[in-house]
Every structure is written in structure tokens, then in C-alpha cells.
Amino acid sequence: MSPAAQNGANRANVRNSDPTPPRSRDALRAAQMYYLQDLTMNAIARELRTSRSTVSRLLSMARETGLVQIQINNPLDRAPALEREIRNNFGVDAHVVPVTDLVSDSDVLDRVAIQAARTLGPLVDSNAIIGVAWGSTISAVSHHLTRKVTHDSTIVQLNGAGNTQTTGITYASEILRRFGAAYGARVEQFPVPAFFDHAETKTAMWAERSVKRILDLQERMTMAIFGVGSTGSGIPSHVYAGGYLDEEDLAILRRNQVVGDVATVFFRADGSHSDIVLNERSTGPDLGMLQQVRRRICVVSGESKINGLRGALAAGLATDLILDERSARTLVHNS
Incomplete structure (x- = not known):
């Protein structure tokens, strides 16, 4: 074979061994031309020998898959000031959504x-064990995750999902599946009810090896992602609207002055939780254990969840808080 032919074969081998799908390579190339080289979509279309509409789809793909992340620095934005106040008042890193x-x-x-x-x-790394609590807010988050390749990472369900009306497996597993697909992680479900009928049943189940395996993963979490449940939110928390609690349970929560929950574990306004009777039947994580997780990301939407959020912050459950601007204003101005 001539040197020229050999070089051509070598180039072909390089192309064939490239594991990146052609569509992703085109999206990256289009994004580099558009965002780094200031080329117009028409100019990119000519260079890539494609249509302007295809370039638009490639740029959308680059944003959706995380190849491109857009950051806006607005000197007039009120969000940074709110974020500073939340950090100073509550000791958490805040991300305020305008x-x-x-x-x-x-x-x-x-x-x-x-x-x-x-x-x-950007916070998700390889070799991570990420605990995810199902709920209305985290379900919404799961629909918008951008893809990021990680290795040897695990998504573990933080609390059971079954109740008297449904196993809850479909609802919870879909949330976890989306997280697993986004980060290329293994998914570990927790196939137990949200609440046992009797505390003794929970004690017996927690001794089972299959359950202990999930509990061990939870104890080794490097990150936890959760929302805050509330009975009075504009969009009802799934645990309160999905048939998990009957009228007697709700009456118990009122008597115990419960303001909210994280992963179906309840707490009061001052963050106390150990003597709330319903927690003895809950399959959510021990909040003392959750406090030891290195990164604890709490996502909250809606001012009606503020009382629950205050309780969660008083309990020291979050290291990072993502919330809307209206809720942030209410949180800092009424503290």
C-alpha cells in the first residue's frame, strides 16, 4: 500500500473508532461556530452543507444535551442580592429563579x-451515589435534565412509594429512570410502601437483606435531591394529594404541629422531628443521616411551601436551595 493510501486508511480508522454519534458531533460543531466564532445560522448551514432549519435543530440539541450552557450576568438582577441574604440568614447556597x-x-x-x-x-460526578426523593417538584425537574456522561454512578430511591390505592412503582420509577438516563447511572428502586401500617412491620422489613442493601446505599450517598412537601401548596404535594395519608393521619400531623416533610419524613417549624409518631411508620431516610450527606439539594416552587421550607432549613437538611424569586422574597423578608 502506498503512503498516501496508508494515511487515508489511518484516517478512516480514526473516524470509525470515534464513539461520538455523528449527530452529536454536528451539534458540537454548530455550537462552536455559533457561540464561539459568531457565525450566523446561514453561514453555518453553508459550511456544513445543510439547511438553516437543521442548524437551528442542532443548536437546540446542543443546549438540551448540555453541550452548551448559557449564563446571563445582569447587573440589575435582584436575584444575587436575595441569594446573598439567604446564604447569610440560613447558611445555604441559594439559586433564585427570576x-x-x-x-x-x-x-x-x-x-x-x-x-x-x-x-x-455540573454538580453530578462519576462514582456518585445520588439519593432522589419522588414528589411533584422533583418529577418536574426530571423532565428537564440535561445529559452528562458519568461512570459507576448510582441513583437510589430515598423513600417507598406504595399506598393503599397503588404500588407507586410506575410513578417513582419513571422519575428515577429519567435521572439514570440523564447521567448514565444505575438505578436502585426501593420497593416498599411510603408508610407501613405498623411501626413493627417497618422494624421487621428493615432487617431483610434486600432492604438493608438499599439502606446501605442511602447511608453512603454523596448527594441527595429532594423537594419539600406541604399540605397547602398551590400545586399539592404528591404525598398529600396521592392517597398516602387518610384523615386520621392528617389529624395526627396537625396535632404534632407538622409544617412539612422531606421524602415523607415530617418535621415542625423548629426542625424537630424525632417524636412525630407518623415518622415511625415512614420509609423515608432518617433525617439525622440525611444531614450528614455532603451535598443536599432542595428544590422549592411556590410561596405556600415557605413554612415547610423554613422547617427544613431549621432542621439543617439542605446545603443548596433552588427556589423561585417570589418564594425567596417571602423567605428573607418574613424571617
Whole structure:
């Protein structure tokens, strides 16, 4: 074979061994031309020998898959000031999502979920064990996750999902599946009810080897991702709206002056939780154990969850907080 032919074969071998899908390579190339070289979409289309609409789709793909992350530095933005106040008052790193008073609760949730998903990506590393609590807010976040390749990472369910009406497996597993798919991580479900009927049943189940394996993963978490449940939120928390609690349970929570929950473990305004009777039947993580996790990311949408959020912050459950601007204002101005 001639030297020229050999060089051509070598180049072909390099191309064939490239594991990156052609569509991803085109998206990266288009993004570099558009964001780094200031080329117009028409110019990119000519260079890539494709249409302008295809270039637009490639740029959208680059944003959705995390190849491109957009950051806006606005000197007039109120969010940084709110973030500083939250950090100073509550000792957590805050990410405030700008919204106006005209935005509906459902739109606020969607905007918070989008920013939370984009904030999570850079924080997720390989060899991580990430605990995920199901719920309305985290479900919304799971729909907007951007892809990031990690290795030897695990997504573990933080609390059981079954109740008297359903196993809850479909709902919870879909949330976990989206997290696993986004980060290329193994998914470990927790196939137990959200609440046992009797505390003794929980004690017996916690001794089973299959359950102890999940509990061991939870104890070794490097990151936990959760929302705050509340009975009075504009968009009802799934644990309160999904048939998990009956009227007697709700009456018990009122008597115990419960303001909210994290992963179906309840607490009061001052963060206390150990003597709340319903927690003895809950399959959520021990909050003392959760406090030891290195990164604990709490996502909150809606001012009606503020009392629950205050309780969670009083309990020291979060290291990072992602919330909408209206809730942030209420949190700092009424503290």
C-alpha cells in the first residue's frame, strides 16, 4: 500500500473508532461556530452543507444535551442580592429563579424545574451515589435534565412509594429512570410502601437483606435531591394529594404541629422531628443521616411551601436551595 493510501486508511480508522454519534458531533460543531466564532445560522448551514432549519435543530440539541450552557450576568438582577441574604440568614447556597408576580404556579414550577435541572448537571460526578426523593417538584425537574456522561454512578430511591390505592412503582420509577438516563447511572428502586401500617412491620422489613442493601446505599450517598412537601401548596404535594395519608393521619400531623416533610419524613417549624409518631411508620431516610450527606439539594416552587421550607432549613437538611424569586422574597423578608 502506498503512503498516501496508508494515511487515508489511518484516517478512516480514526473516524470509525470515534464513539461520538455523528449527530452529536454536528451539534458540537454548530455550537462552536455559533457561540464561539459568531457565525450566523446561514453561514453555518453553508459550511456544513445543510439547511438553516437543521442548524437551528442542532443548536437546540446542543443546549438540551448540555453541550452548551448559557449564563446571563445582569447587573440589575435582584436575584444575587436575595441569594446573598439567604446564604447569610440560613447558611445555604441559594439559586433564585427570576419570575414576576403575574406568572401562574404551574409556570413557576416549570421554570424552577428547568433551572434546577441545569444547575444539577455540573454538580453530578462519576462514582456518585445520588439519593432522589419522588414528589411533584422533583418529577418536574426530571423532565428537564440535561445529559452528562458519568461512570459507576448510582441513583437510589430515598423513600417507598406504595399506598393503599397503588404500588407507586410506575410513578417513582419513571422519575428515577429519567435521572439514570440523564447521567448514565444505575438505578436502585426501593420497593416498599411510603408508610407501613405498623411501626413493627417497618422494624421487621428493615432487617431483610434486600432492604438493608438499599439502606446501605442511602447511608453512603454523596448527594441527595429532594423537594419539600406541604399540605397547602398551590400545586399539592404528591404525598398529600396521592392517597398516602387518610384523615386520621392528617389529624395526627396537625396535632404534632407538622409544617412539612422531606421524602415523607415530617418535621415542625423548629426542625424537630424525632417524636412525630407518623415518622415511625415512614420509609423515608432518617433525617439525622440525611444531614450528614455532603451535598443536599432542595428544590422549592411556590410561596405556600415557605413554612415547610423554613422547617427544613431549621432542621439543617439542605446545603443548596433552588427556589423561585417570589418564594425567596417571602423567605428573607418574613424571617
